[in-house]
Amino acid sequence: MLEAIVQPSLEVTIVESPIPTPAEGEILIKVVYSGVNPKDWKSVVYSGQSLNSGDDIAGIVEAVGGKVAGFRKGDRVAAFHQMRAPHGSFAEYAIAPTHTTFHLPDHTSFEELPPPWEPATTPVPLIVYGASGAVGAFVVKLACRSNIHPIIAVAGNGRPMVEKLLDASRGDVVIDYRRGPDHVISTVQQLLKDQRLESILHAFDTISEKGAAELVAQLLAPDGHATFVLPEKDYSAVAETILTSLTYVGYVHTGPFPADPNKGIKFNPAGHGADFSAVYSSLFTRGLQDGWLTGHPFEVVSGLGGLPTALRNLKAGTVSAKKYVIRISDN
Template sequence: MKEAFVDKNTTLTIRDTDVPVPEAGQVLIRVVVSGTNPKDWKLPPLWPVDGTPTNQGDDLAGYIEAVGEDVMGFHKGDKVAAFHQVMKPHGSYAEYAIAPDHTTFHIPAKTSFEEAATIPLAAMTAALGLYQRLKLPLPWNPATDPLPLVVYGGATAVGAFVIKFARLSNIHPLITVAGKGSAFVETLIDREKGDTIIDYREGDEVVRAKIKEAAGGRSIHYAYDAVGEHGSHQNVDAVMTAPGEITTMFLSGDYQPPQGIVIGQTIAGSVHMSPAAGKTLEDIEFGAAFFQFIGRGLSQGWFSGHPYEVRPGGLAGLQGALQDLKAGKASAIKYVVRIGETEGVM
């Protein structure tokens, strides 16, 4: 099969490799569409430490080809999307990929593979942050009183999914910070419930003042920082009331929150960590349940993926996609590739 590997300089190489075999608790998926994520260019300079090029793809949509032992609910030919286990072999930058069964979910016939491939990593990062880290009300037990939530980076894929899930949980007002993707964020929020958008390009002091104004006199105790750089931590903690909690994907190493404000990191890969790795079953089982919830939402029409752009050339198109992600060109969009467009794929 054809498989793409990314080196520490974000240079892509396509090789012929063997089709992997699923182990117990895993499924083998014939990949139709692979998504991309910022981690796909950020991680190679750091891991593996010896600089070995790796298949960095984690978001995929396609058909079940085979299942390992002890897999329930999936059969050859099922249309699925999946979250490949981060930092493990056989990722989505290939004709066939391996994924754990608990991070694989059925997608309806009406959902395109392109849309489905935008969902797994970003949506799970959003869900873990909201519900496992911030402990906010779940969609099936929604909030009954106003609950201000700052979403910094609302046009990012993670930020957009945070908004979608928060609305399902009746969390309002949503105070969203965005920039050139504000028009997209406008389609996600509910102005009638007090949601608003603040343009970070107006400057830090204006952003902080407008966040406080948007809260309508209520204290702000929760924030999801989907940016994690360019002063986002500081802008968020400046408007919060202790006790307050911020969750973010990217922690600034020298950042220290003010007294009474706690900041923690949300890593989607925690849904893959075993108890042997020092992780409890909590995130694993949450991921298993929530991915099925997402699949039901796609089927019933109350959930959707992220806007996407198909990069031509199949696996070869990943080179330009990763370079554009690195250059910060992606706003309110996910880059995806169709594996069948790869030269040499039958």
């Protein structure tokens, strides 16, 4: 099979590799589309190690390993490959664990890829910093499903897309971070006044760099809780005023990172990553089937040869309110 190896220079080498064999609890997927994310360049550049760094998979089950139930050859699925492990999604075939794989309804296209069961009954203000990215947009969608409002979405060029996800009648707003921190702070203060809310206790910062974490800390009450996405960053200054934690997609394979006071991470989320993933994978299938969960806006890149350009554009920050997906096969 063909496999793309991303170099620290973001050059991509296409190599011939053997088709992998799924181990116990794993699924071999014929990749139709692979998503491309900022972490796909960061994990290679920051580590200095060449890697097939793709992890988002949409495709068709080719084979299953031992002790796999609920999946069989020919199933249409989406999956999350274990980060930094062999057999990633920038290839014609990829491996994923069963607990991070879910079925795709027939009406959900492969390109769209991407607790609601206890909806809130009182206003729960939530800041989503970076709401136009794929992670931020899905935070907004799940928050709406959980009846969490008002949502204070912070975005830039992607503002029109974010506005379509929000409910202005519930107090949801989009704030343009490009107008500066003072504008963000004053707008949030006015929102609290207008809606007669005392403070904001919760924030999901999907950027966690370039001053985002520090601004989020200013927006929250002293006993507020913000979760961040970059495990490499030192959050010590932020942790002086608020509760801090990491929300990291790799938890579904490794379990939550432990609290790390040296980096300002105070809180270790409870629960087991695999169990969390199994529950939410089933929820995603149902959400796609029922229509309350939809895919992120996307741009199709044809073939692995288009991967270097996609990675460089993500690194340069020129991609807004859309996700690159690499077409690897025609089903």
